[in-house]
Amino acid sequence: MTGRIEGKVALVTGAASGLGEAIVRRYAAEGAAVVLADIDRAAGEALAAELGGSATFVALDVTQEDQWVAAFQAADERHGRLDVLVNCAGITTVGSVEDLALDGFRHELDVDLLGPFLGCKHGIPLLKNAAGEGGSVINIASMASIRAEHYLVAYNAAKAGVTHMTKSVALHYAKAGYGIRCNSVHPGVIHTPILDKVLAQAADPDALYAEWLALHPVGRIGRPEEVAALCLYLASDESAFATGAEFVLDGGSSL
Template identity: 45%
Template sequence: MERVQGKVALITGGARGLGEATGRLFAQEGATVVLTDVLDGDGATVAEEIRAAGGKATYLHQDTTDEAAWTEVVDGIVAEHGRLDIVVNNAGIVVDATVEDTTLEDFRRVNAINNEAVFLGTREAIRVMKDQDPKGGSIVNISSIAGLVGIENLAAYNASKGAVRLFTKSAALHVAKAGYKIRVNSVHPSYTWTPMVQFLGDNTGDRQAFFEALSAVHPLGRPGEPMDIAWGVLYLASDEASWVTGSELVIDGGITAG
């Protein structure tokens, strides 16, 4: 129960889904958790529930596409807690559209949140982690199996998550060769039953039928649950993964194995 004991963690998109599950798990494992999102009511509730359960958590409003806001959030965390050990770049959106149906506006919006914000979060984390005492930390970027394989109706999402995969490797090599003691890894979930995936199900007109279809195509017989992914993020964030960087952790029920 102490796998990230004493560490300070920032988790974007922390109000729901994967971010919420990761925040709750980190707090259970001893971290001080800062959740950020634009869903202020949900985020504040999650932080309050973590505290009520004996964990340490706060919630901050953050538009992850805003460069100045990143600096403000990170500097505020360091000012309050003295350091920043873990950053989980999790905030993300999806547009359900093929390349023919995707507008330039939607393409840019998806990539701004899913890709550019990951760059900003990684850069800001490095800025403070490289000089803190003891220096170092762990950055976990949430990609997707859509960063590994194509999905015909997720053109913009594919582009954004593929970019996260290779950007993560570039950043990991840089900080390792610079001697910063910072690790950078990506996580690649398959369809996980979060509000975002439920939205895709609603777009089909039958959420339950979509759930059953996802269960059928995953070799392990079901779509993912948020905690399935949170456990993987916890491993990468913890000292157990001290020799893991530039890697891609695939958590997908076996769907990309065949």
Template identity: 45%
Template sequence: MSRLTGKIAIVTGAGSGLGKAIGERFAAEGARVLLTDIDLGSAKRAADAIRANATALQQDVADEQRWDEIVQATIDAFGTPHILVNNAGLVIPATIEDCSLEQFRKQNAVMLEGVFLGCRAAVKAMKANNQPSSIINLSSMAALQGYAPFVAYSAAKGGVRSMTKSVALHCKEQDYPIRCNSLHPAGIDTPMVRQESVGAGGAATPETGMIPLGGLGHPKDVAALCVYLASDESRFMTAGEYPVDNGALYKPA
């Protein structure tokens, strides 16, 4: 498979879960990938599993200076990136009544400010490259529905949804060859979703076959859509928001 041959990608939060699956699929489709994670060991293991055309670096996505270093490291290793997937995230369950300001700020620092910093760094690099490029921001169904037990997470992901459209329209207005779209997964079978505080249980999600309403998706379900949005096949798609939710947005109450 070679849908991303010649492409260079940065994927954040790539040590496990969605980011790991996206990095693996990008590499399988011919891309060279830089995998980042706050946990360097997990990012290195993900890159080692891919073997060729992958490298790993530690990154706190809320660190402004680190973004400049990550982009430069990508250029030094592979060339100017054509793809950025802003995936890094965390969830601290709390409602509007019991969410502390520290918890709110921490989640927004990673999932909203981190995406802002990533988009800004990517646009600066990609516009100079003048090649078809794609920014993919991982939002959530929480941005479309709102989840009462996750007020800070919902706020951050809602901001990502709106910011994505702003970035996309700016790039069009400036005639940059950069598209920007957001993905909105429902529950996906990842370590973050499986953590005790979130409460997902049951058997592991199979990689193939139909998933019942209310079941968890597989990381590969998201990775497959990322490949399409990263490739030039989706050249006419920008400022879009794409649920990966098995119909959860429209399920009966």
């Protein structure tokens, strides 16, 4: 099927790599105008150029409030509205409660929790004028918000936080009558560059990779395109009745 989000405008953070990249590729293929937002300017601009059409890149560090305001302004100037916001930018800080320093914990929360908060907040003026069945905010959480790991104290906290924040935001949008929905997506381990970054921080990378595989009852880890397919549904008017919900896509790993 093509054209499922024809004419919609979507801003995706973390769009230069991994899941964000797969999402903008799918959105563009389904007819949306995509605004790629990332701190990685070189990769983001290259991908926007490759996608062509109405795809554009905007530099955005999701921890910086003024940059969020500027990114939404850029989307408004270019397209005159916004229908979909995907909060996908993220990092995974490895460390237990005993060995992770305060700065590392804070930085993880800044990127993975404060970043989506700022997007959900400053996106309202644009998203409440979305076309069709209304605006859609998609927060990429993780199965790590459901299932804790001893070595992911900050990531677990940030992703659990974004999950519950999503419900509060969804309630606010609904009660305010904005016509914006807000849902969280919970992928299991998915094959993207973030895995290499986590393995590089591990004491025994081979053992950790084997542990990830064993975590998934289906016998494999996931593909970015599988997450993009779910995010396509959530961006489309087909998901108009879904809000405040946790969409788990994890090969059974949280069972």
